[in-house]
Amino acid sequence: MNVNRTFRFIVARDHIMRGVFLFCAVFSIFALGCIIVFLFASGLPFIGKIGPGNFFGTEWNLHTGAYGILSMIVASLYVTALSTLFGITIGLFTAISLYRFCPPRAVAFIRQLINLLAGIPSVIYGLFGLIIIVPFLRDTISPSGVGYGILAASFVLSVMILPTIVSVSLDALNAVPKNYYEGSLALGATKEQTVFKVMLPAAKSGVFAAVVLSIGRAIGETMAVILVIGNSPVMPTSLFQSVRTLTANIALGALELSGDALTALISTGVMLFVFTLLLNISFSLLMGGEKRGKKRAAKPAS
Amino acid sequence: MKRHVLIASLLVLLALAFTACTETKDFDTTKNISIVAREDGSGTKTAFMELIGLKDKADPANVIIQNGTAGVLSEVRGNPTAVAYESLGYVTSDVKTLKVEGVEATAANIKSGSYKISRPLSVVYLESVLDTEANKAFYTYLQSSDAQKIIADEGYVSVTDNAPAYAANSALTGAVEISGSTSLQPLMIKLASAFEKLQANVKVTVSGGGSGTGYKNANEGVSTFGMISEEFNLSKAPECTHYVVCKDGIAVIVNEKNPLDNISMDQLKNIYDVEAGANSITKWDGIIK
Numbered sequence: 177m178n179v180n181r182t183f184r185f186i187v188a189r190d191h192i193m194r195g196v197f198l199f200c201a202v203f204s205i206f207a208l209g210c211i212i213v214f215l216f217a218s219g220l221p222f223i224g225k226i227g228p229g230n231f232f233g234t235e236w237n238l239h240t241g242a243y244g245i246l247s248m249i250v251a252s253l254y255v256t257a258l259s260t261l262f263g264i265t266i267g268l269f270t271a272i273s274l275y276r277f278c279p280p281r282a283v284a285f286i287r288q289l290i291n292l293l294a295g296i297p298s299v300i301y302g303l304f305g306l307i308i309i310v311p312f313l314r315d316t317i318s319p320s321g322v323g324y325g326i327l328a329a330s331f332v333l334s335v336m337i338l339p340t341i342v343s344v345s346l347d348a349l350n351a352v353p354k355n356y357y358e359g360s361l362a363l364g365a366t367k368e369q370t371v372f373k374v375m376l377p378a379a380k381s382g383v384f385a386a387v388v389l390s391i392g393r394a395i396g397e398t399m400a401v402i403l404v405i406g407n408s409p410v411m412p413t414s415l416f417q418s419v420r421t422l423t424a425n426i427a428l429g430a431l432e433l434s435g436d437a438l439t440a441l442i443s444t445g446v447m448l449f450v451f452t453l454l455l456n457i458s459f460s461l462l463m464g465g466e467k468r469g470k471k472r473a474a475k476p477a478s
Numbered sequence: 479m480k481r482h483v484l485i486a487s488l489l490v491l492l493a494l495a496f497t498a499c500t501e502t503k504d505f506d507t508t509k510n511i512s513i514v515a516r517e518d519g520s521g522t523k524t525a526f527m528e529l530i531g532l533k534d535k536a537d538p539a540n541v542i543i544q545n546g547t548a549g550v551l552s553e554v555r556g557n558p559t560a561v562a563y564e565s566l567g568y569v570t571s572d573v574k575t576l577k578v579e580g581v582e583a584t585a586a587n588i589k590s591g592s593y594k595i596s597r598p599l600s601v602v603y604l605e606s607v608l609d610t611e612a613n614k615a616f617y618t619y620l621q622s623s624d625a626q627k628i629i630a631d632e633g634y635v636s637v638t639d640n641a642p643a644y645a646a647n648s649a650l651t652g653a654v655e656i657s658g659s660t661s662l663q664p665l666m667i668k669l670a671s672a673f674e675k676l677q678a679n680v681k682v683t684v685s686g687g688g689s690g691t692g693y694k695n696a697n698e699g700v701s702t703f704g705m706i707s708e709e710f711n712l713s714k715a716p717e718c719t720h721y722v723v724c725k726d727g728i729a730v731i732v733n734e735k736n737p738l739d740n741i742s743m744d745q746l747k748n749i750y751d752v753e754a755g756a757n758s759i760t761k762w763d764g765i766i767k
Contacts, residue, residue: 238518239534311556321509321559324542407517407543409536418542428545432519432690434714 212449219446222439231443236409236425238433243440245447247411251419252451254412255329255401256394262334263390267341268383274342275349276371287343294339302403305332310404318416324406327415332400337390344389348382349375381463388459395451398423422448505558505735507763513538513749514553514562517545521659521689521707525597526563526728528708530747538752546686547660551731558733559762561749563595565661565707566727567634576730577740588635588727594743595728599634599662600710601703602696602718612652612680613702619644619673620723628672632665635725644676651679658692658705661726666705693718738766 223231226243233244270290274283309331314323352375360370376383406418407428420428426441426448433441515537516523527533537543542560544550547568554560554573566583569575575583578594587593601620607613619625622644626636656666663686670682687695689706696704697715710720730741748759759765 235536237534237536239536242536307556314557320540322512322540322542323557402545406541407545408539408541410539418540420543428517428543429519429690432517432688432694434690434694437518 215442215446215449218439219443222436222443223446226440234411238437238440241436243436243443245422245425245444247409248420248422248425248444249447251326251405251412252395252421252423252448254326254419255333255405255421256391258326258330259333259337259394260387260391262330263337263341263394264387266334267338267386267390268345270338270342271346271349272371272376274346275375276367287346290339290342293335298336298397298400299403301332301336302400305329305400305404313416320414320416322406322416322418324404324418325414325416326405326412326419328404329401329421332404333394333397336397336400337393340390340393341386344386345379345383348379348385351382352378384462385459388455388462392452392455395455396423396448398427402427422451505737505762507766508761509559510540510761511749511759511764512553512557512560513541514550514557514560515541515543515750516550516563517543517688519688519690520545521597521692522547522563522565522661522728524689525708526595527750529595529597529728530743530750532747532751536752538750538754538758545688547663554731554733556733558735561730561732563728564731565599566596566729567632567665568661569729569731572734573731574734574736574738576732576738578730578746579742580740583727583729585630585633585635585727588725593727595730596635596725597708597728598637598710598722599659599665599705599707599724599726600720600722601656601662602658602693602706602710602715602720603703604696604699604717605719607699607702610652610702611647611650612677613654615647615650615677615680616654616673616682616703617721619676620669620721624672624676625669625723628668629665629724632668634665635727637722637725646676648678650677652681654680654682654703655701656682656703656705657685657687657695657701658703659689659707660686661689661707662705662723665724690714736762738762741765 226241230241231243232246232249233242234246235242235244236247274286278286305328310323310328312323313325313328314321356374356378357370360374361367365374401421402424405421405424407420407424408418409420409425410418412419422444425444429437429441527535542553544553547565550562550564551568551570551573554562554564566575566588577583581587581593583593583595588596603613603617608617621638621641623641624644626638626641629636654670656670663684666684670684674680674682689708692701692704692706693711693715694704695701697717704715704718706720707726712718730746732738745759745765748754748757748764751758
């Protein structure tokens with residue numbers, strides 16, 4: 177009797193705990209579902225209502241009901257492309273130098289510092305850009321006398337994405353089997369030739385992963401960008417010109433606007449979500465393709 | 479050897495930093511005007527654009543948008559070619575306030591109406607919030623002579639004459655939440671802390687966000703009072719009513735290095751008008767001859 181009760185208690189407890197764990201497991205899916213429903217349920221009908229021609233137009237004026245976000249899409253893409261370019265260039269070379277061309281003690285120290293860079297809140301990056309980079313660009317290289325713009329934002333963002341690029345591509349390099357390295361040296365290649373022509377191609381997929389991750393970070397960054405890009409909703413024609421990104425558009429008005437204008441911001445969010453989705457899909461395709469490729473390459477040998 | 483390189487590069491960096499800091503240039507009138515504006519939803523922006531005759535128009539193409547009063551001020555402070563509009567009560571002495579049509583932006587000129595660019599600063603609220611004692615007390619305080627004195631001392635224009643003194647009620651407790659326009663915010667903070675001295679057990683919290691936030695928070699009951707810095711627009715807060723706290727000028731400000739002293743309404747309009755076409759003023763030599 178007593179044993180029976182204990183047994184039932186244990187069974188009940190198992191059931192309850194299973195439910196708790198299941199809830200935890202589906203919670204993130206639930207959250208994602210909610211966000212998607214929220215975005216699309218209010219965003220898509222609005223795009224339909226004002227017409228895609230208006231929504232993908234170039235004019236943004238809340239007073240006249242013009243909600244064109246094309247200029248912001250273009251600005252977002254410019255900023256993302258340029259910052260990824262800067263970030264990849266610097267980050268990849270940093271990773272390479274940390275991989276084989278640095279004394280080991282320095283490597284640990286520098287990695288620590290780079291990771292610290294990742295921990296700085298984005299608003300601090302924005303402030304730094306606003307107070308140092310924007311006036312510097314304005315007073316030195318800007319032909320129009322404007323420091324705000326795509327270049328300032330790209331500088332700030334490229335520093336922000338450095339940690340991602342460095343650590344992901346350094347891990348990828350480290351994951352390449354050591355015998356590739358030794359084999360290449362044994363065949364008479366120099367250290368430099370080995371790293372650039374053997375190790376780097378072997379770590380290709382990791383480097384791509386770094387690129388995609390940093391694109392994701394760059395396109396979604398808001399606070400750092402808002403402070404240094406100027407926020408004028410016009411089509412970018414120069415690197416030194418006040419423009420507005422999709423994220424900045426949402427953040428600028430979210431607290432203050434209501435009605436149609438607020439819905440327009442949600443539709444902007446839909447656009448941003450679509451970009452992120454495309455990015456994630458291309459990332460998984462890339463990774464999946466890589467794995468399949470490896471399997472295929474491994475088959476004839478076995 | 480390596481250490482030398484390191485030291486040398488550090489020195490170069492330092493030198494760069496110093497030249498960047500100490501560089502002083504004369505004002506270059508051939509440079510483009512850096513037009514500074516506020517975000518959509520800002521009361522200062524709505525009021526300013528309306529007052530210079532550009533109601534509901536978009537910003538000019540290369541405008542730099544700052545989302546807050548402090549951001550505008552810091553931009554003008556740091557950027558020699560900037561021009562901006564800003565709540566007069568918020569302007570500090572390290573930027574230059576222009577005369578408009580030869581009239582200085584002072585409280586007296588705003589009250590007399592000779593300074594053209596001014597607007598009311600108001601609070602919006604749901605009628606029902608006044609049912610709460612503490613809220614009602616703060617509302618009464620805003621209309622008192624105590625408040626009018628602070629308003630005048632801070633450089634704003636009092637619109638309530640012969641106001642009665644505020645009678646404190648020591649038994650009163652409660653909390654008042656205020657949010658909205660960053661133009662009214664600094665004055666409201668002063669008023670709130672003076673009120674808290676009279677009513678030690680009532681806590682008044684003032685936060686910013688912009689006029690749009692003020693309308694929204696008051697209408698949804700998030701805040702007791704929402705602050706706005708434009709003519710009350712019922713469609714933005716349909717449930718609410720409003721009270722004009724004071725009048726405030728909108729100052730036209732430029733960097734201290736700028737030699738300009740006076741600007742006409744037409745010139746202002748041609749700077750901020752996106753559709754000015756051939757009349758558009760984009761460089762300082764369009765005004766400074």
